[in-house]
Amino acid sequence: MKKIIPFLLLFTVCMAQAGHAQPSFAKLDSWLASHVSDMGGRDMLLIYKDGKIVYSHAVNDMSLKQKMLNKLIAQRQGKTADLGDYTANTRQQIASCSKWLSAALVMTFVDEGKLKLTDTVGRFLPILSKRGKGGITIAECLSHLTGILSPDLKENLQDMAQANNMDEAIAKIASYPMEGQSGKVFRYSNLGLQIAGAVIEKISGQSFETLFARRIAEPLGMTSTDFGKHKVALPAGGATSTPNDYINFLVMILNKGTFNGKRILSESSIAQMxxxxxxAEVKVAYSPAEAGNPSYGFGEWIMGNGTVSSPGxxxxxxxxxxxEKYCAFLMAFYLKPDGRQARYAELKKLVAEAVK
Incomplete structure (x- = not known):
């Protein structure tokens, strides 16, 4: 009987602790359910802390209108819409979440000494020098400080789609006007990372897609993440990934450049990013409204209190x-940005409370 009592006491304590933790995660379940209609009818949240996934939950409740919209978007892209339920292995376009991946890829070349952040792009891409843009640095490419006046997203994507190779894509970018001195104007766009992607292709003699697969995806076990097989890769927005894959990348960032004991990026590169x-001397020419008061590193927004992000x-x-030493990935698919920043802030607060 004496042995049973301590066991019962321990069991009671454990159950009490579990009961105390559960309401926090229940709040996340409720939040995902209550916001799913605002986020395209499907959402999936994955959270990693202390060496493991501590939360994985999806809500799937697409309306007929949302299904029709997804079909229309896919049709315009020449694809078939995937209307299946979200899981941690659902593959989907991640838009500007790609920027973080691409910036990390460029930093692998910095770590190897094959590229310096102060290197100017004209050294590798003479067409940019001919059009007065050769003095832009790699650091400026990674932080949207090229000073090049980008057309709107739709026009830029059309220009890239019409290019037959990366050289033609860079020639098109070279034709865009400057709006200010490089390093002095921030304009959130796809141009800088496209230039940086072209530079590492020149250095290596390999395609951007191959470089990403070998240097980032494979060592991180991101078996379902790629930039497609297009004539021209889009480093700033062309990746497709899954929650399970992207969380591995975030774990590497959280662990200061290591994943499963293997170093992917140096601590110095993580810090630089x-x-x-x-x-103070940089003019913000354009930043998405949902970014609020913008702070930006290399491929990622600096959100304050030790948080970094790259929303799509x-x-x-x-x-x-x-x-708080955790990372998380919310998957969604919708275009209307209204209220997005507030939702991110609310979700982040709930997650921080849940994982303490």
Missing amino acids: QVNRIT LFGSFPWVDNK
């Missing part, structure tokens, strides 16, 4: 909280 490049146009939201 998380330095705000929008200093379609609503997916990856983030790393260095202070």
Whole structure:
């Protein structure tokens, strides 16, 4: 009987602790359910902390209108819409979440000494020098400080789609006007990462897609993530991924460049990526409304309190909280940005409370 009592006491304590933790995660379940209609009818949240996935939950409740909209978007892209339920292995376009992946890829070349952040792009891409843009640095490419006046997203994507190779894509970018001195104007766009992608192709003699697969996707076990097989890769927005894959990348960022004991990026590169490049002397020419007061590093937004992120146009939201030592990925697919920033802030607060 004496042995049974301590066991019962321990069991009671464990159950009490579990009961205490559960309401926090129940709040996340409720939040995902209550916001699913605002986020395209499907959402999926994955959270990693202390060496493991601590939360994985999806809500699937698409309306007929949302299904029709997804079909229309896919049709315009020449694809077939995937209307199946979200899981942690659902593959989907992640738009600007791609920027973080691509910036990390470029930083692998910096780590190897094959590229410096102060290197100017004209050294590798003479067409940019001929059009007065050769002095733009790699650092400026990674932080939207090229000073090039980008057309709107639709026109830029059309220009890239018409290019037969990366050289033609860069020639088109070279034709765009400058709106200010490089390093002094912040304009959130696809141009800088496209240029950086072209530079590492020149250095390596390999395609951007191959470089990403070998240097980022394979070592991180991102078996379902790629930039497609197009004539021209789109480093700033062309990736397709899954929650399970993208969380591996976030774990690497959280762990200061290591994943499963293997170093992918140096601690120095991780630190460089998380330095705000929008200093007092930088003019913000364009930043998405949902970004609020913008702070930006290399391929990622600096959100304050140790948090970095790279949200996508379609609503997916990856983030790393260095202070609370966790990372998370929200998958969604919708275009209407209204209220998006407030939802991100609300969700992040709930997650931080749940994982403490």
